[in-house]
Amino acid sequence: MAELEAVQTAVARAESELRRASVTVRSKDRAVEATVGHQGELTALRFLDGKYRTMAAGELAASVLEATERARTQMSRQVMETFRPFTQPSSSVPELTGVDVDWAEIFGSDVLEEPYPAQARRTRDRLHDEINDDAEDEDRHV
Template sequence: MAELETVQAAVAKAETELRRASFTVRSRDRAVEVTVGPQGELTALRFLDGKYRTMAAGELAACVLEAAERARTQMSRHVMETFEPFTRPSTGVSELTGVDIDWADIFGPAVLEDPRTAPGRSARNRLRDEINEDTEDEDHHV
């Protein structure tokens, strides 16, 4: 019973933390910055450095969608990492087998892909992701 209560308290703590979580991501071309909330909802959108003024409508839309998708994926992975301990069986109580969660069913199959090797990412983009020119341009979690 004590272990079950410990797990319940840990789940409640994780849920509270996730309710306040957000991720902010810039588009790869650094024209757009989006922030998503705990359910992947878009909570902020910023157009950076006036770049949007010279972009075609479709190009700007693609930047917004790309950044939003990356932020949602990061939030999904954060949820998975937060709840991962509850998917493991208890070492002390054999009846607590852990929760079986189909993350791909909840978030879509892309959430299970390694972000460094996901299909559609060119070597150039992977290299660009590795270059970290300044810390203010990093994607970040709150």
């Protein structure tokens, strides 16, 4: 019973800590900074160094999406790491086998992947190149 109470107290403490948690990430082009809260909600968005003034709409949108998605993924991983001890069986009470959590169901399968695997990086680079090409085309038609 004491072990169960200790786990309940630890879960409550983890939940309380996560309620105050946030993650801030800058886009790779360093034009945008996005902050998300513990539920992945966007809580702040900053445009850095006036770079947005020279960016095409598609480039800016891509930067916002990239920073926001990276922040959400980092927050999801922080939540997973915080609750990981509760998914492990108890060493002192064999009956407490740990909670089975389907992280992919909660956060989506991307959270289980390594940050920026080679394939995703190639796809993202190709998309960024296409956005740049579109921006150059827009400049020519204006």
